[in-house]
Amino acid sequence: TLGVVTAATLKLFPIMRSRATAVVGLDSPHAAIALLARAKAETGGGVEAFELMKRLGVEFTLKHIPDTREPLDSTPPWYVLIELVSGEPGGAEAGMERLLSAAFETGLITDAAIAQNDAQRAAFWKMREEQSAAQKPEGGGWKHDVSVPVSRIADFLDEATAAVERFHPGARVSAFGHVGDGNMHFDVLCPPGSDLPAFLARWEEGSRIVHDIVARYDGSISAEHGLGRLKTDEARRYKxxxxxxxxxxxRAAIDPHRIMNPAVLF
Structure with a gap:
């Protein structure tokens, strides 16, 4: 990834005196986006994390990662891990209770659990952080690290999932990511029992379908990890x-002899 720093700004934040972590169940990504807006309004900037997870990824984690358990009593199609912080003692806990109560009343969420101690908080985060590792025993897949405007994440997930399923019936979409930043890992896994080499051979064509949708939503085909070697040629299609x-x-001005990562970028 090529980046040029032209300015730097230092912003100071108060010491956080309280932190509250919860996992909630939802019916759709659209409900998650509405919940994020409500969380921001409720806390005035106290949303520290807002991580969306599809049920499929949770199932993979429960199946393949030791010492994990269902985060909720129910099994909703989508989950969000929420973490709120506050500079006031008890402020985050009170804000979380208000947020979840209002979300239940309006039907945004269908289930919720608030971490009561550090062990429960760590268990919630483990469910999110092990999403990628839990996919590996399921076989290979087409990996996509993309971003779109936050307001369009739900529409992107709906459209991209439908397009992938039309292109390769039976393909399994495991989506998760930092919704508050507009970043999603949109991973497409081989159908169970299918020909994995044949599935992987369609990676380039399948990824183009996903990335074309990302481009139409004014997003980026490489959100967190840069273009690297895999996406340098593909970037020419979208830049x-x-x-x-x-x-x-x-590049020519600062690295004329292509000493720094010679195989990447243009």
């Missing part, structure tokens, strides 16, 4: 000629 020429000019 304008001016962007490419600018990056080439910067």
């Amino acid at each position: 304008s000629p001016l962007e490419i020429r600018t990056m080439q000019a910067i």
